[in-house]
Amino acid sequence: MGTALQKTIQQLRSENREYFQIALSVDCVIFGFDENELKVLLIKSDLEEFNDQWSLLGDLVSPDENLDSASYRVLKERTGLDDVYLEQVYTFGDVNRHPAGRVITTAWYSLINVKDHQLDLAHNELHWHPVTEITTLAFDHKKILDTCLKQLQSKIDEHPIVFNLLPEKFSLRELQSLYESILGTKLDRRNFRKKFFLMDWLIDVNELEQDVPHRPGKLYRFNAARFSNGKVKLEEAVH
Numbered sequence: 001m002g003t004a005l006q007k008t009i010q011q012l013r014s015e016n017r018e019y020f021q022i023a024l025s026v027d028c029v030i031f032g033f034d035e036n037e038l039k040v041l042l043i044k045s046d047l048e049e050f051n052d053q054w055s056l057l058g059d060l061v062s063p064d065e066n067l068d069s070a071s072y073r074v075l076k077e078r079t080g081l082d083d084v085y086l087e088q089v090y091t092f093g094d095v096n097r098h099p100a101g102r103v104i105t106t107a108w109y110s111l112i113n114v115k116d117h118q119l120d121l122a123h124n125e126l127h128w129h130p131v132t133e134i135t136t137l138a139f140d141h142k143k144i145l146d147t148c149l150k151q152l153q154s155k156i157d158e159h160p161i162v163f164n165l166l167p168e169k170f171s172l173r174e175l176q177s178l179y180e181s182i183l184g185t186k187l188d189r190r191n192f193r194k195k196f197f198l199m200d201w202l203i204d205v206n207e208l209e210q211d212v213p214h215r216p217g218k219l220y221r222f223n224a225a226r227f228s229n230g231k232v233k234l235e236e237a238v239h
Contacts, residue, residue, distance in 0.1 A: 023098075025105040026071045027058035027141065028086075029148040030079065032114040033165040036174075037130045038181040039114075040145060041079070042137070044125040049099045050138035054129065056145065058105065071108045078126065079119050085111040085164040089151045090144075097140045109148040111164035132184070153183055160201055163222040171209050171217040172196070200226055 030041040042054040057078045061070040067088075076082045086108055093104040112119075119126070131149065136142055156162050162178055176192050196202055203223045208216040 021102070023101065023103045024061040024067075025058055025103050026061060026067060026074060027056045027105050027107050027144055028071060028074050028078075029056055029089075029107060029109040029145055030075070030112060031109060031131075031148075031152065031165065032112045032128060033178050033181065034114040034128060036177045036181065037132070038178075039128040039130050040134070041112075041119075042127055042129050042134075043078070045138040047099065047138070053136070053138040054127075054134075055138035056141045057126075060103075067106055071106075075110060079112070079117075081112065081117060081119075084117075085161060087151070087161075089148050092140060092144060094140060105144075107144045107148055109152060111152075111161060113165060113167060115167045131181075149182075156182060160222060160227065166222075169205055169207065169219040169221055171219055173214075173217050175220075 032039045032041065041057060043057055045051075045053050045055040057074055059070065059074050059077075061067060065073070071086060071088075072082060075084065075086065087110075089107045089109055091104060091106045095102065097103065097105075114128070131145070134142065134145065137145065152161075156179065162175075162182065165178060166174065172193055175196070176187060176189065179192070180187055201223055202220040205219050205221055207219040209219060210216070
């Protein structure tokens, strides 16, 4: 870097010192589907201002770290996973959103198959919470959660991202329950099934459910070849 450029940068920092005192962070809304409910992974806040309150999983972005890298790092550190669906949603920058100072955060949501990925929740007081039961969160995290949920709701009719929340094989009953939990409404059974068969998103695996308290239904899997010719992962196919 040339001497002239270095002096220009130093002068800029000196004249606009307050602009270089803003922190960046990422917050991850980690959705999972379990017991016929859409859930989000939360952690107890360690700040005195939010004593005994739950918050989303997040962290500050290091000076040498990209936003994408930071979001995947948070997921990896908290869940041990690095191959899950992750999508950037919105940036939140209200002046007083963080008690420590000016912190601007970018929110992401992630979709995790809870049944196939048993997370270690014994540390840091991590816990899955039904989305419908959450009324308050630390910081502005309830606003972030609501924003990410609306983004998810807006995409599920045209993009097959919800299959990231399901095991490899699932029933139509389970699929409809997932959609209903995301949309927060009951769906007509006949119309729902007709829609999916017309879209050709499902493949019948010629198996039935096992050990269920109701009449066993057929099992299906996602038709990945419909979007990716079978060459890329589901989360890559929808971008």
